[in-house]
Amino acid sequence: MxxxxxxxxxxxxxxxxxxxxxxxxxxxxxxxxxxxxxxxxxxxxxxxxxxxxxxxxxxxxxxxxxxxxxxxxxxxxxxxxxxxxxxxxxxxxxxxxxxxxxxxxxxxxxxxxxxxxxxxxxxxxxxxxxxxxxxxxxxxxPHTPDIPGIGDFEGTVVHTTDWADDFVADGRRIAIIGTGATAVQLIPELARTAADLTVYQRTPIWVVPKVDLKFGPRIRTLFDRIPLTQRAVRAVTDAIYAFMVDTAVLKHRYFRRFNIAAADLAKLHRFASIRDPELRRKLTPDYDFGCKRPTFSNSYYRTFTKPHVHLQADGIERVEPDGIVNADGSKTVIDTLVLATGFDxxxxxxxxxxxxxxxxxxxxxxxxxxxxxxxxxxxxxxxxxxxxxxxxxxxxxxxxxxxxxxxxxxxxxxxxxxxxxxxxxxxxxxxxxxxxxxxxxxxxxxxxxxxxxxxxxxxxxxxxxxxxxxxxxxxxxxxxxxxxxxxxxxxxxx
CATH class of the missing domain: 3.50.50.60 (FAD/NAD(P)-binding domain)
Incomplete structure (x- = not known):
């Protein structure tokens, strides 16, 4: 046929x-x-x-x-x-x-x-x-990291692209691998109820404050009845994003100062959120702002100041059935492994x-x-x-x-x-x-x-x-x- x-x-x-x-x-x-x-x-x-x-x-x-x-x-x-x-x-x-x-x-x-x-x-x-x-x-x-022993872990394994809606972090000892844009959103949520949370970071990410405005019923009604008002708001947000990309990224040769200014904003945000200088150092990228997609968050940095949240930036040696052996020889015992490891x-x-x-x-x-x-x-x-x-x-x-x-x-x-x-x-x-x-x-x-x-x-x-x-x-x-x-x-x- x-x-x-x-x-x-x-x-x-x-x-x-x-x-x-x-x-x-x-x-x-x-x-x-x-x-x-x-x-x-x-x-x-x-x-x-x-x-x-x-x-x-x-x-x-x-x-x-x-x-x-x-x-x-x-x-x-x-x-x-x-x-x-x-x-x-x-x-x-x-x-x-x-x-x-x-x-x-x-x-x-x-x-x-x-x-x-x-x-x-x-x-x-x-x-x-x-x-x-x-x-x-x-x-x-989805990308699954090639880490020795990762298939031997006997606890719960969750990839962010295959999230179980019935998963509850309450009381769990969780390790999350990855600190990209997905992890920046997820880590503060896990930290709310987890008993212990260890974040494994390979590459720090630039994070700037998030100005997130609510659109109440009156605003939504205005957008619906007078579409031109929403077009006007879009013109503003479009222009801001276009300016950032067209200058600091595409015409970096001529507008490098804009890139530096964005990095300075992220540094101020980090300083205002974290008082521990060593922790700030570990969370500070050593590459220019924009080389890797930056992101927004008002809670990401503050999450690391909580006593039950730990940053592990020294690398992973291997995964064992009950936890992760770190590159420095120490071991983090966990019952849940979250993979925020992005995509191939x-x-x-x-x-x-x-x-x-x-x-x-x-x-x-x-x-x-x-x-x-x-x-x-x-x-x-x-x-x-x-x-x-x-x-x-x-x-x-x-x-x-x-x-x-x-x-x-x-x-x-x-x-x-x-x-x-x-x-x-x-x-x-x-x-x-x-x-x-x-x-x-x-x-x-x-x-x-x-x-x-x-x-x-x-x-x-x-x-x-x-x-x-x-x-x-x-x-x-x-x-x-x-x-x-x-x-x-x-x-x-x-």
Missing amino acids: APRHHEAIIVGAGFAGIGAAIQLKRMGIEDFVILEREDDLGGTWYVNHYPGLAVDVPTTTYSYFFEPNPNWSRLFSTGTEIKQYADDVADKYDVRRHIRFNTDVEGAHWDEEAALWRVALGGGQQLSTRFLFTATGFLSQ LWEANFPAIEVIGREGRNLGKWWRETRFQAYQGVSMPYFPNYLSLASPYAFLGLNFFNTMEYQMHLMDRLFGEVRRRNATTFEVTEQANARYLDRMTEALGDSLFTLGNCASARSYYFNPAGEATLLRPMTTRRAVTEASQFPLSDYTFA
């Missing part, structure tokens, strides 16, 4: 997949399916539901520009509200009926003779499609599935043998009719929705030309891809990632070769303009 065919297939039902689906509908394409491995939509905002989960970008900014939400309860909304927003948008634009949940995608390959993609699913099933989109997100493959961004996520293009080119292998690269952050030569929405040079600033917005503009322009030419395929040229890679490399020359002290940051912004190829080194305005005006000659149509 021939595999079922769709005009388009989207892999992933997070905000990128939902945005791509909305854009397909705008372009009149209704014969598409979204393949999602989980049993619900929302991506990372469905998978993650640990205590304290909240967005670290103002929710007035962290949303589709075309779909403002007047119902946010505060400036930095909770994970529950973000998930509800995903549900509401999917329902409003009739996206949910296109989703196949609990569907594992094993890989896709380009059938040159038929000029379509063959998509392999778990269990041996296969689909075919004219257009393929991978919307698997940047943070979708480059090794397991670029790409998240095996993608084989023309002439057998393997995308993951090609990236690793040459350089991580993608024209406009979405297209690669030898991969016709394929847009990878989580690729090198795709992530824009600190806000994923900005990324999705420019990609929707690009889809509109690209598919408009496909229709105009009555074409069957599109593919970026090798020359255009090479020019774009050169331009991104040159632009990064002025950035914090090239000029700053980032060696010890262990940041996922950098690929295994040490290149900062995750972020797109340009302003949001510039990216949207390019997505709407890129030379159509950069693609071949047939």
Whole structure:
């Protein structure tokens, strides 16, 4: 029996997949399916539901520009509200009926003779499609640290991406590994009721105070009845974030003082929260502010001043059935191990599935043998009719929705030309891809990632070769303009 065919297939039902689906509908394409491995939509905002989960970008900014939400309860909304927003948008634009949940995608390959993609699913099933989109997100493959003995621990093990809702920290002796943005939110919550909490830190994180305003009923009513008021608030939060990224990060050569000022704010925050100079020293990063994604918290530093909370920054020797042997030879006896160890961004996520293009080119292998690269952050030569929405040079600033917005503009322009030419395929040229890679490399020359002290940051912004190829080194305005005006000659149509 021939595999079922769709005009388009989207892999992933997070905000990128939902945005791509909305854009397909705008372009009149209704014969598409979204393949999602989980049993619900929302991506990372469905998978993650640990205590304290909240967005670290103002929710007035962290949303589709075309779909403002007047119902946010505060400036930095909770994970529950973000998930509800995903549900509401999917329902409003009739996206949910296109989703196949609990569907594992094993890989896709380009059938040159038929000029379509063959998509392999778990269990041996296969689909075919004219257009393929991978919307698997940047943070979708959980990382488990390779620590000797970690599989021998006999107590409770919880990864933040697989949080048990019935887990209760009351009276437990807990060790948490990791001090990234997730841990900064989780640690104060665990410390409230745990009998003992030891935090294992490999790399300190820059933390600045959080100005989190509540949106009361009157404000929400105002946003609902006069949408322009919420647009005005968004304009302010957008401008603040754009200024921070465009100056201190992208134009670090000229605006280094802004970066230093942000670090000074974090230092003052740390000093006001912690009086012990040795503890402050251990929590102080030795890399420049911004090399690794910083975060906001008013309670993280203060948590370490509590008598039952301990910072272990000397490293782990091994894990034993009843605890952790530290690098200094001491042992921490625990009954619960929490892994806030983030994601396999480059090794397991670029790409998240095996993608084989023309002439057998393997995308993951090609990236690793040459350089991580993608024209406009979405297209690669030898991969016709394929847009990878989580690729090198795709992530824009600190806000994923900005990324999705420019990609929707690009889809509109690209598919408009496909229709105009009555074409069957599109593919970026090798020359255009090479020019774009050169331009991104040159632009990064002025950035914090090239000029700053980032060696010890262990940041996922950098690929295994040490290149900062995750972020797109340009302003949001510039990216949207390019997505709407890129030379159509950069693609071949047939």
